[in-house]
Amino acid sequence: MTDSAASCHELLLRLAGRLPDRQLWRFRDWLAAGALDALARTLPLTMLRDRLGITDQESVLLRAALLDAGADLGMLNSLPWVDEIADVGYTFTPESPEWANKGDSVAVVLGAVLGGRPEVLDVRESWRRHRSGQGPAIRVVLVTATADHARLTGELQRVLRALGSYEPCVEVLPDGGELTPYHEAALAASQPLLPGLPTYRRQLIGR
Structure with missing residues (x-):
């Protein structure tokens, strides 16, 4: 993965929970396909x-991600700045509040796709709800990996879409990378999705 692609993957991780799922998964799909030029035109807008x-x-x-790919500098300079991103308005639970069947096809298929990959350290899931309580619970798949983060994100998104999740939420986190408040909350309320993987626990601040 190039430096630009790595920067773009980190940026898209930081936008999780802030951009709508329907946009975020598509941007990540473009990144996995190497379409930085399309991202440079569309993401800032x-x-x-x-x-x-x-x-x-x-x-x-x-x-770092998009200037060399043709992003408009004036548009980048027009984006409003904030001091920090502290809260994105979601709560997380280890299990779906709407569906209790743990023997679902997602775990089976992801186990087949990810089994035996040394770069994959941990696969977990959490269920996200808007703090207002409105809308359905959304599955968030959380993968900790040592390499190929953008490519792996795109691959797993396509798997989940084939299984019926049309706006898949897949967060592939670099091992040891800085966590956003969104990912900290999701991991804190997560459970292993593939218990057969070697035991791995990300050390969260305060846990």
Whole structure:
């Protein structure tokens, strides 16, 4: 993965829970396919239209990811800045509040897809609800991996879409990478999706 692609993957991780799922999964699919030029044209425009505030660090990532791919510098400079992203308005639970069947096809298929891959350290799931209580519970698949993060994200999204999740939430986290509040909350309320993997526990601050 190139430096630009790695920066873009980190940026899209930071936008989880802030961009709508229908946009985020598509941007990640483009990144997995190497379409940085399409991201350079579309991602800044989407962020500007949604009035999405970014931190200083996210601004650096945005430029590192997309400037060389043709992003408009004036548009990047027009994005509003915020000091920090503390809360994205979701709560997480280890199990779906709407569905108690644990023997579902997602775990079976992901086990077949990910089994034997040394770069995959951990696979967990959490269920996300909007804090208002409105809308369905959404499965969030959380993968910790040592390499191929963007490619793995795209692959797993396509698997979940084939299983009926049309706006899949797949978070492939670099081992030892900085966690956003969104990912901290999701991991804190998660359970192993593939118990057969070697035991791995990410050390969260405060846990």
